[in-house]
Amino acid sequence: MQKLCNKESYALWRSQTLRSLMLPICFSIRSFSLMATKNKGILSYGFLCFMLFNLSTAWAQPPENGEAAERQMEVLENPISSDTSKRLLLNLEDAVLKKDWSKFERSVKKKNPEVDFKQFPFIKYEIDTTQIGYIFKGEQIPDEILDMPLWVLNHPSGKKTTTLRELSDKKFLVLDFWARWCSPCVASMNKWEEILPRVQDHIRVVGVHVAADHEASLTIKQRNWQTVQILGAEAFILSRYFTRWSFVGPSAWIRDGKLFGISSAGLKSYDFIFQLANGEIDALPQEAEWSHSR
Numbered sequence: 001m002q003k004l005c006n007k008e009s010y011a012l013w014r015s016q017t018l019r020s021l022m023l024p025i026c027f028s029i030r031s032f033s034l035m036a037t038k039n040k041g042i043l044s045y046g047f048l049c050f051m052l053f054n055l056s057t058a059w060a061q062p063p064e065n066g067e068a069a070e071r072q073m074e075v076l077e078n079p080i081s082s083d084t085s086k087r088l089l090l091n092l093e094d095a096v097l098k099k100d101w102s103k104f105e106r107s108v109k110k111k112n113p114e115v116d117f118k119q120f121p122f123i124k125y126e127i128d129t130t131q132i133g134y135i136f137k138g139e140q141i142p143d144e145i146l147d148m149p150l151w152v153l154n155h156p157s158g159k160k161t162t163t164l165r166e167l168s169d170k171k172f173l174v175l176d177f178w179a180r181w182c183s184p185c186v187a188s189m190n191k192w193e194e195i196l197p198r199v200q201d202h203i204r205v206v207g208v209h210v211a212a213d214h215e216a217s218l219t220i221k222q223r224n225w226q227t228v229q230i231l232g233a234e235a236f237i238l239s240r241y242f243t244r245w246s247f248v249g250p251s252a253w254i255r256d257g258k259l260f261g262i263s264s265a266g267l268k269s270y271d272f273i274f275q276l277a278n279g280e281i282d283a284l285p286q287e288a289e290w291s292h293s294r
Contacts, residue, residue, distance in 0.1 A: 091132060092132065095132040095233075095236075096236050097128055099126070100121075101123060104122055105122050120212075124212065125236045126236075127236045127239070127240045132237060132241060136259070137260070139258060139259055141259060147164075148164070150163060154226060154227060167204055167206055168254060170203060171203065172204070172253055172276065173203075173206065174204070174253055175230075176188055177208045177238075177243065177247060177248045178208070179209065180216070180219045181215075184265045184266045185249050186219065192205045193226065193227060201277075206228045206229070206230060207225070207227055207228070208229075208239060210246065211248075213231045213232060250262045250263060261289060262289065263284055263289060264291070267287075272284065
């Protein structure tokens with residue numbers, strides 16, 4: 001309801017603003033018309049004002065229902081979502097731009113001599129949103145994403161690569177997006193490490209590191225995390241695809257090959273995790289949902 005009220009207020013503001021701009025125009029046209037051609041310009045003046053005022057009124061009309069309002073504002077706030085063909089883009093090979101930052105390795109080594117740049121080259125990743133779209137809650141995850149090879153650490157079988165499909169062997173697969181520089185993200189991973197022994201029969205938690213790869217290796221060793229961790233370009237693809245804007249912090253929940261929902265980091269209560277694992281509830285509570293996914 002609040003969103004709809006905001007949308008109607010926006011429409012009213014837009015209408016009032018347009019009318020305030022049109023009134024001087026209309027009176028200027030009328031004055032000019034009277035001065036130049038006396039009564040001959042009145043007809044054209046009247047027709048112009050009539051059309052402009054009707055246009056502003058049409059723009060100000062509130063949508064017939066909340067769903068229409070959501071679609072209207074979605075176009076204004078995020079034009080790409082109005083084009084399904086763009087939202088469904090899956091050009092995975094061209095989705096990530098890679099920049100060689102090896103020139104900074106020496107300075108990093110001075111502060112962190114244990115970094116292994118042979119295993120974790122210093123590469124800066126940037127997502128190209130013109131090559132890959134995103135998913136909405138409740139939608140089926142395409143095979144291209146489920147079967148995309150993923151570079152991982154901490155795999156229980158010692159694997160270096162895996163897929164989301166292989167990781168989806170429990171009731172829920174949770175992808176927790178994080179970066180070393182994001183304190184709430186690190187705290188979220190710490191919380192999952194604490195909770196996991198109590199829910200691991202029903203939930204598999206996988207960290208998705210969205211930053212330079214060597215930073216992930218440092219943090220994982222320093223904090224002794226045991227959860228599977230996804231690194232590399234594919235981590236950025238997953239972040240873009242599930243969070244829409246390549247955010248770190250939220251956790252994407254996957255069930256039966258669909259996006260079940262996205263929860264926020266830094267919550268006051270994590271009871272909903274146990275309730276979902278035990279089948280007591282069948283949806284993320286509103287207070288736990290990530291605001292951008294609603």
